[in-house]
Every structure is written in C-alpha cells, then in structure tokens.
Amino acid sequence: MDWVEDFYSRTGRWWAEAESGLGDRDRGRVERLHRVCGSEPRRVLELGCGYGTTAAAFADAGHQVVAVELTDRADQAKAHLERLGPERLQIVRGDFYTATFAGRFDTVTYWNGFGIGSDADQRRLLRRIAEEWLEPDGTALVDVYNPLVWASWDGEVELLQANPERGYHHELQQHLTFDPVTATAVDTWWDTAEPERRITQRLRCYTPADLRLLLEGTGLALAGVLVGGEPVDLAADHTGDAAWLRDHYEYLAVLEPTSEGARAQDARRYSEE
Ligand SMILES: C[S@@+](CC[C@H](N)C(=O)[O-])C[C@H]1O[C@@H](n2cnc3c(N)ncnc32)[C@H](O)[C@@H]1O
Structure with missing residues (x-):
C-alpha cells in the first residue's frame, strides 16, 4: 500500500479547488444513510473522508461525525470545522489501520475507497469496524467497487x-x-x-458473492445492498441485469455485526476495563 499517500495527496492537489465544496453527491449519501437507518441523529465514523464534504453534510443533517483521512486532503476537510464546531465534526488526520477513537459509533461509513490493499488488509479493516468501532446494533455503509464495470x-x-x-x-x-x-x-x-x-x-473489486466470502470471520455480515441509491433483492435472479453488468461501478454494502462480532466486542470491552 506504499502508493496510497502519494496518489491521494497528489490527485488531491489537482482536484481540491474544484471538488472540495459540499454538493449533491454528499447530500445523496446522507439520504442513503437515512433510507437504511432512519434520520435520528447518530454518531458516525467516516473512514477516508478526503476533503470532508460528506462528513460536513452529515454534520449539517444533525449527526455527530468523526472523520479520518490519511493525506493532506484533511486540510481541506478542516475548513468545515469553523462553521460546524467540534461537537458536530471532528477531523482526524491519520491512518485508519492504526488510529484509535474514543467511544463507539452507530454508523461507520467508507465512501468510494474500500478495496485498497490485499484481501487480508480489507479483513483487518472490517474486523476493526466490527470489534472496535461499531455499536452492537450499529450499521456500516461501505461502497464496494463492482469488478464487472x-x-x-x-x-x-x-x-x-x-x-x-x-x-x-x-x-x-x-x-x-x-x-x-x-x-x-x-x-x-x-x-x-x-x-x-x-x-x-490499484483497487480490489468484489461482487456481492465475493464480499460475502471476504466478510466470513470478520464479525460483519452483508445485510443488504443499494445500487444507484435503490435497495436490491440479493436473493432474486439477476441474470443479464444491466445495472450490475454495465451501469454502476460501485454499490453500497450495508454491513451489520454478527453474533460472533458482538462476542468479540464484549471480549474487547472487558479487556479495556
Ligand atoms: C477515492 S478517495 C475517496 C474520498 C472520499 N471518501 C470521497 O468519496 O470523496 C479514498 C480516500 O481514502 C483515503 N485513505 C486511503 N487509505 C486510508 C487510510 N489507511 N487511512 C485513512 N484514509 C485513507 C485516501 O487518502 C482518500 O482520500
């Protein structure tokens, strides 16, 4: 993963001026959370927040957000702090493989970034979501790249x-x-x-079937999928489905802790006390 910091920092400098304002994509993500979990205020941890525009949109919608970003894109994200204040938005510059956060979250999100590194890296991150960050009844929303497109x-x-x-x-x-x-x-x-x-x-892509295999043993399970903002019936026959074959380069995976994940959370809680 040695390319990650250089790639996102350099592309960040190319695009920050044009893309670090809050827009429809950010508000659409808030709508997706509300569609899946309801609109009551939640504690949200956003992984890989880039310029922080989505984190700011969540804070605007009444959620309490902690957002982590590896690169100097975090400097743009900090521009939202003055308006929103530390109660509603915290920006942490750091690596989500090593960062620690106070308390647990009702929702963990990772928009447009999952798939960097190996399957083992992905599993390491999923385990941290299940064991360290999510509340037992919490939900993770993770954009996953669709290999077919x-x-x-x-x-x-x-x-x-x-x-x-x-x-x-x-x-x-x-x-x-x-x-x-x-x-x-x-x-x-x-x-x-x-x-x-x-x-x-380099972005590892996963079909929903592959994602289910990846999730095994991480303490998280695939509870649903949204494509283009719309829920998909994963048990239906999708043969020839153009949305999956051609139209959507990513889909939103809705992940929930399994009972095994909840047990791992308990074990970690006791070891922390
Ligand atoms: C494709 S960008 C997406 C940014 C933002 N989520 C969005 O949708 O606009 C992926 C982001 O994840 C960040 N990132 C990648 N690995 C990270 C890590 N280990 N810790 C924190 N941030 C990371 C990158 O620096 C980059 O800003």
Whole structure:
C-alpha cells in the first residue's frame, strides 16, 4: 500500500479547488444513510473522508461525525470545522489501520475507497469496524467497487482538459486497465506537463458473492445492498441485469455485526476495563 499517500495527496492537489465544496453527491449519501437507518441523529465514523464534504453534510443533517483521512486532503476537510464546531465534526488526520477513537459509533461509513490493499488488509479493516468501532446494533455503509464495470473499462484512455474557471488547472491523462485474475482495477494518471511522473491506484473489486466470502470471520455480515441509491433483492435472479453488468461501478454494502462480532466486542470491552 506504499502508493496510497502519494496518489491521494497528489490527485488531491489537482482536484481540491474544484471538488472540495459540499454538493449533491454528499447530500445523496446522507439520504442513503437515512433510507437504511432512519434520520435520528447518530454518531458516525467516516473512514477516508478526503476533503470532508460528506462528513460536513452529515454534520449539517444533525449527526455527530468523526472523520479520518490519511493525506493532506484533511486540510481541506478542516475548513468545515469553523462553521460546524467540534461537537458536530471532528477531523482526524491519520491512518485508519492504526488510529484509535474514543467511544463507539452507530454508523461507520467508507465512501468510494474500500478495496485498497490485499484481501487480508480489507479483513483487518472490517474486523476493526466490527470489534472496535461499531455499536452492537450499529450499521456500516461501505461502497464496494463492482469488478464487472471496471473490467469493461480495460484499455480505456482519457484526456481531461484543464478548466481553470471551474478550478481544474491541470491537463490530465488517465489509463485504465484491469487484472482479471485478482479482480483489481489498475488506474494510472499523469499530468501531461510531466508525463514521466505517473501515479497508479490499484483497487480490489468484489461482487456481492465475493464480499460475502471476504466478510466470513470478520464479525460483519452483508445485510443488504443499494445500487444507484435503490435497495436490491440479493436473493432474486439477476441474470443479464444491466445495472450490475454495465451501469454502476460501485454499490453500497450495508454491513451489520454478527453474533460472533458482538462476542468479540464484549471480549474487547472487558479487556479495556
Ligand atoms: C477515492 S478517495 C475517496 C474520498 C472520499 N471518501 C470521497 O468519496 O470523496 C479514498 C480516500 O481514502 C483515503 N485513505 C486511503 N487509505 C486510508 C487510510 N489507511 N487511512 C485513512 N484514509 C485513507 C485516501 O487518502 C482518500 O482520500
């Protein structure tokens, strides 16, 4: 995972001016939480919060949010603190594999980021969610990359023109490939002014069936899935379903602690006392 800090810090500098304002995507995520859990105020832990726009939207909606971000994107996230105050929003710059937080949360979210590193890394994170962070009746909402759509983009090259009026100051090139053996999207970017300085993110993708296998033994289970904001009946036949095959590059997994997860929480609580 040695590419992570450099990739998100550098892309953060390319896009922060244009993308660090609160928008429809952030408000849509709040609606998704309300759809799944109801709209009563909750304690929310957001993992990998980037510029903090979604965390700010949750705080605006009355939730109490702690948001963690590895890179200097956290500096943009801190811009929301003055308006919202520390009771409603806390931004922690740190690594969610090692960070610790006071108390437990009704909801843990990870928007558009799950899949960095190996399956073992993913499991390590899921176990922390189950054992250390979630309340026993809590819910985790995790965006998961859909391998079918990322695979269909293999070989695509895109030139993104600069648009200084909208805050995009760099002309960028993107090259997408897909590793079908490991179900990993390989997403390479460079500034056309510096073609020798390329950066690549590698994103492990999981179908819902693969996610269920990944979750085994982590203390979390797949309670549901939303695609494009709409709940999906996972027990139905989805043969030929265009939404899954072509339209949605990620889906929202709704995860809940299993009884085994609750036992691990109890064991950890006693060892902390
Ligand atoms: C694809 S971005 C998505 C950002 C934000 N969630 C959003 O939807 O706009 C993934 C984010 O997760 C952060 N991240 C990745 N690994 C992390 C870690 N171990 N600890 C904290 N943040 C991490 C990255 O720095 C990056 O900002």
